[in-house]
Every structure is written in C-alpha cells, then in structure tokens.
Amino acid sequence: MAIVDWTAAITMLDSGHLPCSVERRLLRLIASIADAIPVDLQDALTGADDRNLDLVTAAVRHAGGRPRQPRG
Secondary structure (H helix, E strand, O other), rough: OOOOOOHHHHHHHHHHOOOHHHHHEEEHHHHHHHHHHOOOOOHOOOOHHHHHHHHHHHHHHHOOOOOOOOOO
C-alpha cells in the first residue's frame, strides 16, 4: 500500500514544483476524495475525456460505498 501526503502534493502543484497540465485536474480530484482537500469541480472536470470521467465516477462510487455495477 502506498502512503501519499496529499497536502504536500497539492502544495507542490500550486507552487509550480510539480509540473503537469491535464493531470493537475485529476490530482486535485483524487486529493479531494482521498483527503478532503477542497476542489473546484467545474475547473477539475472541464475538458476531461471519457476515460477520465469514467475513472472519476468509479472513484466517487467507491468512496460512497457503491462500487460500479457491471453492465448487463
């Protein structure tokens, strides 16, 4: 199991020490789900492709105790 210091990761991102573009939006979403770090959903989800939206949806369902149901 990996241990992530989400506050430090977001601090590094905000200070420009963690260069990324599209990934910064997903990093903010993940940090919010994992450690209750505030996120602007409008900014974080704007421009996300279908694959990343599916991953975010699955993460939210998992966090809410409702894993994705198989399609049938």
